[in-house]
Amino acid sequence: MAEIRLAGLEKRYGAVAALRGITLTVQDGELVALLGPSGCGKTTTLQILAGFLIPDGGEVWAGDRLISSPKGAVPPERRRMSLVFQSYALWPHMTVSQNVGFGLEMRRLAREEIADRVRRILGVAGLGGYEQRYPHELSGGQQQRVALARALVVRPDTLLLDEPLSNLDAALREQMRFEIRRIHKETGITTVYVTHDQAEAMVIADRIAVVNAGQIEQVGTPQEIYETPQSRFVASFIGGANCLPARVLEPGRVRCGDLELRTMDDGRFRPGDDVVLCIRPHAVRVRGAAGGDAARDNAALGRLVQHAYLGDLQDLRIMLGNLPIRALTSGRARYRPDDQLLVELPAEACRLVRT
Ligand code: ATP
Numbered sequence: 001m002a003e004i005r006l007a008g009l010e011k012r013y014g015a016v017a018a019l020r021g022i023t024l025t026v027q028d029g030e031l032v033a034l035l036g037p038s039g040c041g042k043t044t045t046l047q048i049l050a051g052f053l054i055p056d057g058g059e060v061w062a063g064d065r066l067i068s069s070p071k072g073a074v075p076p077e078r079r080r081m082s083l084v085f086q087s088y089a090l091w092p093h094m095t096v097s098q099n100v101g102f103g104l105e106m107r108r109l110a111r112e113e114i115a116d117r118v119r120r121i122l123g124v125a126g127l128g129g130y131e132q133r134y135p136h137e138l139s140g141g142q143q144q145r146v147a148l149a150r151a152l153v154v155r156p157d158t159l160l161l162d163e164p165l166s167n168l169d170a171a172l173r174e175q176m177r178f179e180i181r182r183i184h185k186e187t188g189i190t191t192v193y194v195t196h197d198q199a200e201a202m203v204i205a206d207r208i209a210v211v212n213a214g215q216i217e218q219v220g221t222p223q224e225i226y227e228t229p230q231s232r233f234v235a236s237f238i239g240g241a242n243c244l245p246a247r248v249l250e251p252g253r254v255r256c257g258d259l260e261l262r263t264m265d266d267g268r269f270r271p272g273d274d275v276v277l278c279i280r281p282h283a284v285r286v287r288g289a290a291g292g293d294a295a296r297d298n299a300a301l302g303r304l305v306q307h308a309y310l311g312d313l314q315d316l317r318i319m320l321g322n323l324p325i326r327a328l329t330s331g332r333a334r335y336r337p338d339d340q341l342l343v344e345l346p347a348e349a350c351r352l353v354r355t
Pocket of ligand 1: 013014016017018036037038039040041042043044045196
């Protein structure tokens, strides 16, 4: 087992700069998710990690072994890494046991050892009793678990997963998140998990690296990333915060459109700085126009422009002057487009990030 270190990785495809200095350390035994929108460079990073691509700049280290740099790369088969893709790529003419044991046969392990390791890993993957089935006799989730078992049975130092759940339906995907988390806890293999799905990353990962346009914007636990985003991109990509342009007046006070608002202050910004005020939709409080004191409550009157009923929540789009605000409220009050509403932005929920 070993820690994986990516140091300043760069990669260009013609005029496209796919990676612009990716730096990240994955601790031994940790599961880190690379999370970001389509085209941000997640797969390119994983392919360099796996040894299928050579970087134009930077290095990859596995423990004290340099395994990739522009000067050359250790070939994939000598990296002690296993890779699982979206497509399960199982051998259709082999049973579950044969699919999982294939890599061990190629390594010429003794028959008893192969049988023992296959049996154990099928147990870990929740596939006991399915040994003699063929892939077409399995559900999508079971096939993906076979692919995972096949990757794990060779006892790699590192497991690389590229959107492994994206071919499954929504319910199964949710269930498999917890399965992958459990399997990782049981095996303790250093894992890099690529996804564009925020909820998936939050359930599965010890830490999340948020990738944007070939760079890592922030690395942290799911809670750190959600509760203390450091940039506008992270705040809006994770949890869909309202991001409003603002200027700092004094510590803990900003001008935002026509409003003066109190905010949290972590000492990063000075009076006069242009910043972005972030507030989560569910932190915005909404009342009828007669229900409060705007000046006292960090609030202002707004006009409801759109309204959607989501069962347990209402999704409201409100214009506060020229500022668009989204609020998710569990209140039972019924609102109609063009209603005047008192919109409160509680100071403890208003965080400032760089523009
Ligand atoms: P997705 O979630 O859609 O798979 P991604 O974050 O994995 O996206 P990459 O596949 O790493 O993104 O691509 C990063 C950038 O590099 C994108 O702009 C993409 O169009 C470009 N790119 C990737 N592979 C190639 C290639 N072989 N030739 C040219 N451009 C490429």
